[in-house]
Amino acid sequence: MLLASTAATTAGGAAVAQGNAVTNAAMGAALPPGQGWVTAWAGSVQGPYPIGNPSAQPNQSFAFPDPAQGARDQSFRLVVRPDLWGRSARLRFSNAFGSRPLRIGGVHAGLQLGGGALVPGTNRAVRFGGQNGVTIAPGGQVWSDAVELPFAQDPDSPLLAGRKLAVSFAVEGSSGPMTWHAKALQTSYVSPPGSGAHGAEEGEESFPYSTASWFFLDAVDMTAPAGTPVIVCFGDSITDGTASTMNGDDRWPDVLSRRLHARLGNRVAVVNAGIGGNQVVGPADYSVEKPFPGGPSALARLERDVISLSGVRTLIWLEGTNDFSRNGNATLEAVQDGMRQGVRRLRDAIPGIRLVAATVTPALGSSSPAHGHAEQDEKRRGLNAFLTSPGLFDAVVDFDAVTRDPASGGLRPEMVPDSTTGAAGDKLHPNRAGYLAMGSAIAPAAVLPPR
Numbered sequence: 336m337l338l339a340s341t342a343a344t345t346a347g348g349a350a351v352a353q354g355n356a357v358t359n360a361a362m363g364a365a366l367p368p369g370q371g372w373v374t375a376w377a378g379s380v381q382g383p384y385p386i387g388n389p390s391a392q393p394n395q396s397f398a399f400p401d402p403a404q405g406a407r408d409q410s411f412r413l414v415v416r417p418d419l420w421g422r423s424a425r426l427r428f429s430n431a432f433g434s435r436p437l438r439i440g441g442v443h444a445g446l447q448l449g450g451g452a453l454v455p456g457t458n459r460a461v462r463f464g465g466q467n468g469v470t471i472a473p474g475g476q477v478w479s480d481a482v483e484l485p486f487a488q489d490p491d492s493p494l495l496a497g498r499k500l501a502v503s504f505a506v507e508g509s510s511g512p513m514t515w516h517a518k519a520l521q522t523s524y525v526s527p528p529g530s531g532a533h534g535a536e537e538g539e540e541s542f543p544y545s546t547a548s549w550f551f552l553d554a555v556d557m558t559a560p561a562g563t564p565v566i567v568c569f570g571d572s573i574t575d576g577t578a579s580t581m582n583g584d585d586r587w588p589d590v591l592s593r594r595l596h597a598r599l600g601n602r603v604a605v606v607n608a609g610i611g612g613n614q615v616v617g618p619a620d621y622s623v624e625k626p627f628p629g630g631p632s633a634l635a636r637l638e639r640d641v642i643s644l645s646g647v648r649t650l651i652w653l654e655g656t657n658d659f660s661r662n663g664n665a666t667l668e669a670v671q672d673g674m675r676q677g678v679r680r681l682r683d684a685i686p687g688i689r690l691v692a693a694t695v696t697p698a699l700g701s702s703s704p705a706h707g708h709a710e711q712d713e714k715r716r717g718l719n720a721f722l723t724s725p726g727l728f729d730a731v732v733d734f735d736a737v738t739r740d741p742a743s744g745g746l747r748p749e750m751v752p753d754s755t756t757g758a759a760g761d762k763l764h765p766n767r768a769g770y771l772a773m774g775s776a777i778a779p780a781a782v783l784p785p786r
Contacts, residue, residue: 365481366558372425373559373646375417376500377567377606378516378549380639381613381630382621383432387517388572388611388628391547391581391755398525398544405510406550410441410533412451412503412524412542413552416584418592418604420490421557426461426479426502429553430471431639432623435511439551440468441532442479442504446486451524451539453501457486458537468507476553476639490559491601497584502552503534512623516549518575518611520755522582523549547581556645557604564648564784565604566591567641569633571654573696574609578764581755585767587734590774591782598779608640614657616665616673629657634677642684648784650681651777653693653734656763659714660705667717678727689784692722694735696773699745701763712744730781737772738765 366372381387385395385402399406417424424444430437445458462480463469471477487495524542526533533541568574568588576586592605612629621631630636633654641650652674658665681688695715701707723731740747750769751760760766765773 369561370558371561371563371646372556373419373421373563373604374554374565374606374644375419375421375557375604376415376555377608377640377644378415378519378553379608379610379630379636380429380431380514380516380553381610382515382626382628383512383623384515384548384550386626386628387515387548387630388577389517389548390520390577393545393547395546397527398546399513400528403512405513406506407509407528408505408507409528409530410503410505410526410541411550412501412534413549414447414499414501414521414523415549415552415555416497416499416521417555417557418606419557419559419563419601420487420495421484421559422488422490423481423483423558424500425481425556426552427476427554427556428469428471428479428551429476429514430473430551431476432514432626433471433473433511434623435473437471437510437551438468438507439471439504440507441534442468442502443534444482444484445501445503445537447499447501451542453537454486455537458535459483459485460535490557496596500555502555504551505532505534513550515551516553516610518572518577519547519549520576520579520581520586522547554644559646560602563602563604563646565606565644565646566595566649566651566782567606567608567644567647568651569641569654570609570652570693571613571629571657572609572611573656573764574607574653575611576607576609576770577611578753578760578766579755579770580767583754583767585754585770587770587773590771591777594774595779595783603783604646606644612657613654614663614665615654615670615677616658617663634673637677637680641681647685647688649689649691649782651691651693651732651782652677653695655695655718656698656706656711656715659711661708662705667714670718671721675727687784689730689782690728691730691732691782692728693732694719694722696734696738696765697745698763700743701745702761703763706763732777732781734773734776737776738769
């Protein structure tokens with residue numbers, strides 16, 4: 336797997352990903368004194384489309400008629416919300432779950448105006464080793480060159496807070512199985528198959544189709560003062576945001592982000608590394624040929640989704656409910672051991688990282704066939720006792736306490752209805768009210784690294 340890569344130019348002028356050719360430190364060598372790369376947005380890739388658990392997904396059959404062929408000579412305009420802004424950005428593209436080389440070109444980054452349209456004058460071309468495109472091998476990933484953002488030359492401007500970046504690119508030829516993050520809960524845009532490259536356009540006319548997922552793009556870095564801390568929220572659908580509001584940015588990591596920015600301004604980044612359906616230790620066997628909707632296990636994705644990001648200082652880990660579901664059937668001991676392994680690997684890879692455990696929220700009485708049974712709740716309570724015992728984590732945030740109804744043992748009634756679809760809710764995923772309570776329950780001192 337390519338952990339960090341740049342692009343090299345072939346005799347024909349194409350760029351190809353070269354694994355580990357340049358480290359993150361070397362790539363930042365030309366930055367101004369006192370500046371470094373900080374991951375400002377992440378969307379953990381989880382498998383080949385359409386295997387996954389999207390929310391509020393429009394019909395994708397016109398944009399992608401044949402999932403096996405994937406994207407074909409068409410453009411994407413992915414909308415993401417960087418958690419902090421810098422004068423320059425770089426983008427990471429992934430072909431982690433592809434079965435053939437992925438060729439992308441015509442990459443641009445601009446400020447979203449609304450829908451698929453950009454603020455005029457903000458769109459900038461993005462290069463790879465100075466070239467207009469790059470080929471990414473199956474299983475690989477690649478960072479772009481730095482691109483200056485003309486609208487972010489005052490990164491501390493309050494007018495940038497909450498604004499969204501539109502990353503546009505074209506897939507040249509057929510991609511084959513598409514590496515994706517299913518549950519974006521953010522609308523992005525796609526041009527028709529065979530329509531070609533439209534990333535340079537500021538208008539939205541070339542992007543008629545919408546998607547509630549992110550494809551190929553899995554991280555955005557911004558320049559920021561050296562030492563700016565990145566807090567990674569790591570987990571499953573309850574971190575990914577199921578039952579929160581489409582385009583509302585009200586997952587619990589979003590709530591935490593707004594609280595920390597109110598205190599620290601543009602000097603902290605909170606990124607979301609949740610995947611709907613994810614497990615700590617399962618599945619035991621994951622591959623492109625044998626995918627699982629929840630993606631690879633937490634242990635299998637630690638390197639790509641946490642360790643390889645820039646500036647990580649804290650990780651908040653909320654996970655375990657899917658391991659104890661009828662889809663996972665893991666023992667309490669297996670999940671405890673998996674978390675011990677994960678903690679050791681993180682501390683070895685990122686010296687001084689602050690590790691925060693989050694207690695698992697209740698699912699008792701859930702309408703989901705895989706969840707809500709008494710054995711799951713017994714294991715959940717056992718895991719919470721393990722997480723709150725001293726010695727393994729540096730701090731604990733008690734999500735169970737703020738979401739559990741003392742009368743029923745399940746979710747509080749006001750936290751059950753689905754915020755996006757208006758449905759009854761599944762008594763597993765908290766809604767906006769639940770996520771607001773969770774994000775508000777985190778003491779800043781618990782998650783910020785000591786100064």
